[in-house]
Amino acid sequence: MSAHADLNGALDALHDKLKSLNDLVRANQFMVEAMAGQGEQLKQMSSDRTRDMLRRQARARFHPETGSAPDAAVLAILEEVLGHQQESAEIIPFPVRA
Known part of the structure; x- marks a missing residue:
């Protein structure tokens, strides 16, 4: 039973990390498309x-209620990055391995 619970915990952690990675990929894709198109x-x-x-x-x-492709997590990433006072929009860095 303990091994099963450990496996489920590991799978849940992996799922969360993959979701975060996917959110970063989608946010970066938005930025790349904006730079390429505009x-x-x-x-x-x-x-x-x-x-x-x-x-x-x-x-x-990405607005969760009114967006054409609603995704609150991706919007939160973009709001954070675009809300900073930086000189140019940049590709959002992936987190480093811990």
Whole structure:
């Protein structure tokens, strides 16, 4: 019974990590698509306007109630990254192995 519980716990932990990784992949995919499709327009904007525009687009796509592809976890990642005062939008780094 203990081995079964240990296996279930390990599978649950793996599932959670895979879900987090998938959320990061989807957030990065959004950023890559935005840069590829709107790169020239984004380069001409101020960093604040760029972040605001990307945040609006992220909300339109990932908002859990009104988005075209609702996903609260992905939206939370993008809100965090785009909410920082940085000079340019960057690919979101994957977490390092612990």
